[in-house]
Amino acid sequence: MSRVERTTRAGRTRPTGMTVATVIAGSVIFLLLAIPLAVQVITAFRGPFLPFGVSTARWSTENFVTLWGLRDDFWDVLGATAAFVGGSTVLSLLMAFGLAWVTVRTDAPFRRMISVLVIVPFIVPSIVKAQAYLLMLSPESGVLNQLLRLLPGDLVIDPYAFSTMVVIQSLTNVTFPYLMIVPILTGMDGSLEESARVSGASWGQTLRRVTLPMLWPGLLGVMVLTFILGLGSLEVPLLFGQESGKDIFALKLWTLISAGAGELPQYGLAAAWGCVFLVITTIAFVIYLRATRDAERRASISGKGFRPTTMKLGGWRIPVLLAILVFTMLTAVLPLFALLWSAITPYPLAFSFDALRTQTHFTAFGEVLADGEFWASLGRTLIIAGGSATIACGAATVLAYGIARSRATGWTRSMDLFASSSVAIPAVIAGFAMFLTFMVINPVIPLAGTIAALVIAYSYRVSIAYRAGFSATLQIRTELEEAALISGASRLEGFRRIVAPLLAPTVFAVWIQMFILGTNEFTLPAFLATPESRPLSVYMYAMINPRSAQLYAPDQGAAMALIFTLLVFAIGYGLQWLVSLRSIGRAARRGRVVDAATDALGTAAVAVEATDATDTRSVAAQQVAELTHR
Amino acid sequence: MTTHHMTAADGGGRLVVDALEKHYQLDGAEVPVVKGVSFTIEPGTFTSLLGPSGCGKTTTLRCVAGLETSDGGVISLDGKVLSTGTRHVSPDKRDVGMVFQNYAIWPHMSVFANAVFPLQVAAGRLPKKEARTRAMEALELVQLDAYAHRPATALSGGQQQRLALARALAHRPKLLLLDEPLSNLDAKLRDTMRNELRSLQQRLGITALYVTHDQSEALSMSDRVAVMNGGRIVQEAAPRDLYFAPADRFVADFVGRVNLIPAVVRDRDANGDALVEAFGTRLVTPCPVESGTGADVTVTFRPESVRWHAAPVDRPNLLPARVARVEFLGEIVEYEAEILDGATTVGRVIARGAPLNSPTEGSTVFLELAPQACRVLAA
Numbered sequence A: 001m002s003r004v005e006r007t008t009r010a011g012r013t014r015p016t017g018m019t020v021a022t023v024i025a026g027s028v029i030f031l032l033l034a035i036p037l038a039v040q041v042i043t044a045f046r047g048p049f050l051p052f053g054v055s056t057a058r059w060s061t062e063n064f065v066t067l068w069g070l071r072d073d074f075w076d077v078l079g080a081t082a083a084f085v086g087g088s089t090v091l092s093l094l095m096a097f098g099l100a101w102v103t104v105r106t107d108a109p110f111r112r113m114i115s116v117l118v119i120v121p122f123i124v125p126s127i128v129k130a131q132a133y134l135l136m137l138s139p140e141s142g143v144l145n146q147l148l149r150l151l152p153g154d155l156v157i158d159p160y161a162f163s164t165m166v167v168i169q170s171l172t173n174v175t176f177p178y179l180m181i182v183p184i185l186t187g188m189d190g191s192l193e194e195s196a197r198v199s200g201a202s203w204g205q206t207l208r209r210v211t212l213p214m215l216w217p218g219l220l221g222v223m224v225l226t227f228i229l230g231l232g233s234l235e236v237p238l239l240f241g242q243e244s245g246k247d248i249f250a251l252k253l254w255t256l257i258s259a260g261a262g263e264l265p266q267y268g269l270a271a272a273w274g275c276v277f278l279v280i281t282t283i284a285f286v287i288y289l290r291a292t293r294d295a296e297r298r299a300s301i302s303g304k305g306f307r308p309t310t311m312k313l314g315g316w317r318i319p320v321l322l323a324i325l326v327f328t329m330l331t332a333v334l335p336l337f338a339l340l341w342s343a344i345t346p347y348p349l350a351f352s353f354d355a356l357r358t359q360t361h362f363t364a365f366g367e368v369l370a371d372g373e374f375w376a377s378l379g380r381t382l383i384i385a386g387g388s389a390t391i392a393c394g395a396a397t398v399l400a401y402g403i404a405r406s407r408a409t410g411w412t413r414s415m416d417l418f419a420s421s422s423v424a425i426p427a428v429i430a431g432f433a434m435f436l437t438f439m440v441i442n443p444v445i446p447l448a449g450t451i452a453a454l455v456i457a458y459s460y461r462v463s464i465a466y467r468a469g470f471s472a473t474l475q476i477r478t479e480l481e482e483a484a485l486i487s488g489a490s491r492l493e494g495f496r497r498i499v500a501p502l503l504a505p506t507v508f509a510v511w512i513q514m515f516i517l518g519t520n521e522f523t524l525p526a527f528l529a530t531p532e533s534r535p536l537s538v539y540m541y542a543m544i545n546p547r548s549a550q551l552y553a554p555d556q557g558a559a560m561a562l563i564f565t566l567l568v569f570a571i572g573y574g575l576q577w578l579v580s581l582r583s584i585g586r587a588a589r590r591g592r593v594v595d596a597a598t599d600a601l602g603t604a605a606v607a608v609e610a611t612d613a614t615d616t617r618s619v620a621a622q623q624v625a626e627l628t629h630r
Numbered sequence B: 001m002t003t004h005h006m007t008a009a010d011g012g013g014r015l016v017v018d019a020l021e022k023h024y025q026l027d028g029a030e031v032p033v034v035k036g037v038s039f040t041i042e043p044g045t046f047t048s049l050l051g052p053s054g055c056g057k058t059t060t061l062r063c064v065a066g067l068e069t070s071d072g073g074v075i076s077l078d079g080k081v082l083s084t085g086t087r088h089v090s091p092d093k094r095d096v097g098m099v100f101q102n103y104a105i106w107p108h109m110s111v112f113a114n115a116v117f118p119l120q121v122a123a124g125r126l127p128k129k130e131a132r133t134r135a136m137e138a139l140e141l142v143q144l145d146a147y148a149h150r151p152a153t154a155l156s157g158g159q160q161q162r163l164a165l166a167r168a169l170a171h172r173p174k175l176l177l178l179d180e181p182l183s184n185l186d187a188k189l190r191d192t193m194r195n196e197l198r199s200l201q202q203r204l205g206i207t208a209l210y211v212t213h214d215q216s217e218a219l220s221m222s223d224r225v226a227v228m229n230g231g232r233i234v235q236e237a238a239p240r241d242l243y244f245a246p247a248d249r250f251v252a253d254f255v256g257r258v259n260l261i262p263a264v265v266r267d268r269d270a271n272g273d274a275l276v277e278a279f280g281t282r283l284v285t286p287c288p289v290e291s292g293t294g295a296d297v298t299v300t301f302r303p304e305s306v307r308w309h310a311a312p313v314d315r316p317n318l319l320p321a322r323v324a325r326v327e328f329l330g331e332i333v334e335y336e337a338e339i340l341d342g343a344t345t346v347g348r349v350i351a352r353g354a355p356l357n358s359p360t361e362g363s364t365v366f367l368e369l370a371p372q373a374c375r376v377l378a379a
């Protein structure tokens, strides 16, 4: 009630300058998302190749008919995709929940260190992780299989088994749900559990009857987002799926558009596939919206007197630490080791001390550093990631502020929904739709294959920034701006002096996160990049892919992956350090458990996901809250 | 109200807290928060922990509940040791009920599900029907039985508060712990709930430990009040004793309004009364403090014990004064008077009286500080 009143008042007096900025930002976001999706849908209905400018283009439902004709194939893909994405989502959610629980809600030793270790995989590009697992699991030379041979029993993991692929996908994606679950757990009012304990419930009963049901909507939201993320990522299916013989959707789309010699690629059919899967993710998106709304409703009941509770592990200490040790080995230590070993050996070689003495050399690192193309693609990576993060954050923040502060009308509500919707678009579909779009407009605006095209494509993740900006704006009470007005400041000045500084920590945190996502991006450039515009992730893939003939140099690929990871870590850490000097240190001193995740890149992501998911107790939000309470 | 199976027969336990210690780790340093707190609550009685914000009341209560592990001292309930500095019975095995400041009503359950929860998870689990009956009884106690099947979120603040109470009582614990349960309610409701809570406690005969920083709550509801300051109990007494015989300046100042007047002991007589010098004149007051002649002390008296006269009367401790400020507060009037020595002001006194009989601002009056209403405390 009061919010409507408040926003109405602010809305009426908003200067035209602000309105214009909001409309521009809204249009940018609308075009960014609507055009590619429209082009994809049109392509699905206009012929086998491109929808415009070619002789074959005409309206027809042929592609859907073809799709239906291949329905056995279709059901296979759907089944394999559901098993692959569903299985890996559930697995990574279980792991993420366990890890988050241990770091947030228990007195486990080394919690700080654990929470940093969990975040490490986040900065390793997925394609690198996938490659590292491939190396680790090689039946003869893979370090994991080597380790398993030390154990009794004849255990060898087949890298191309479907179940292996599911596990690997879940391991590569576990950081994302972890970063989202941490603030949900931190934000839960501890007294709800304490009252269960005092009522006589054991820890187990409390978890089952109070904690999980309370958190369920939030967790459901995380699950949906993890699912869409998994559906959209090409890395693991590309490296493992081709051999495993299972057609996963992302891979299917990819193979449909990479035509064999002398054939025209089947864009129309691929677009039809894309449309079907968009329907699925739209349903998931609706579930997500419901879940977040429920979560907010539940969160709103908790009052003051907030204290986080920690569970005493007691005898469980050792098993918990062991489990975490295994997890860390699998996600950080062994993959990095496998990469390093691959970088210093001339050909796939099982690890032995003998081999270490006689066969290893560090020339690959030197070669990478001397490779001009490495530096060029690194430069492109930074430009694309930085540029897209800036565009997305800029447009999203302005729009979020405009919408959060204006009267709720049909327009603002649809724009709000629309700006939030890119989380529902899997990266493969976005990549493909963008690819089609640039092909279609190329005769008029020749952007296809350019760095600019990549910057635009990467910006499609704008919803992350939008959601964060929106929640952060709601946290800034309008009284603060009104106080500035009454003090004699103009609207614009009020925005500049009051709102902007309060929003800045959130925006900066989101920027860092999007920047890191951008440096890791593989799926989008896999569709869009040419050798002249390819970022490092694609160049790296070319080096480790045996099919790329003269570029194939797995030791250099591995060395490059390691150098790249170090660089991203250094950049991310450096930026984070700048923020942490101010806001995070303060939050940590207040004894919040989020501080466990403050190191390195955690907070940036935590801040974003927190606002994105259900809870507003992110570090940035905390800072805002703190400022507003003064 | 109907008769209940929940009666005084259920009784309460005897809580003994002895030399309780609790530290928090802050930036690697140990910060003591509870520093050797001891008190005993007799079965079926109501004790309040009263003190300023941050003095460690909640921490003490949470140590008793087992939500916080104490670092020293012993807590026992009916002879069963709950905590030593090293061993702690977990909260679910302590047989206590607790009402949280924010109620901590589970939003994903119905009113009934909230109330029946303690009966479903208890170690000696009750049969379904029995649990049902008891939960309904508990809801009846707080007049929420008609709301049993509502979602818990669809309750007003006051109703949530009652539900929290019903839930805390449902499993008939030996000890009821309450952490500022009324502080989120508005003033009128707070008064009603205060009475209901007290009468319920007496009817059930349950032992209650109540945390508050509101002195009128503590005084009106409790059998005993323990005043805490800086992690220690500074005085534990019945409400009247606390009010009229505060042990020190802190208690006198914290519990109710009080005048604290610096004074010097001039003489003492055989029955413990002292002649002190204050405001440049001599006052007669009882003097429990062991202080010899010449010692600096504080004379205290409550504003409402001050009487005023328009003309001098023949009573001890009569001081001429000018009324500097009169404040109408509704049921009473508070006024501030400057004590005069000739034409010079030598001190200020706050006084309260009935609104229909109050001095007018600017008038000169004679204030009477009856000796039995004054007390001498260490400076």
Ligand SMILES: Nc1ncnc2c1ncn2[C@@H]1O[C@H](COP(=O)(O)OP(=O)(O)OP(=O)(O)O)[C@@H](O)[C@H]1O
Pocket (backbone or CB within 6 Å): A591, B024, B025, B026, B031, B033, B051, B052, B053, B054, B055, B056, B057, B058, B059, B060, B213
């Ligand atoms: N988790 C904690 N870590 C460090 N210090 C704490 C923690 N919890 C409480 N404290 C400190 O312990 C002291 C006592 O806190 P406690 O909550 O017991 O106060 P209180 O008497 O209940 O105050 P209030 O009336 O404001 O509720 C305070 O100074 C507080 O800052």
Ligand SMILES: [Mg+2]
Pocket (backbone or CB within 6 Å): B057, B058, B059
């Ligand atoms: Mg308290």
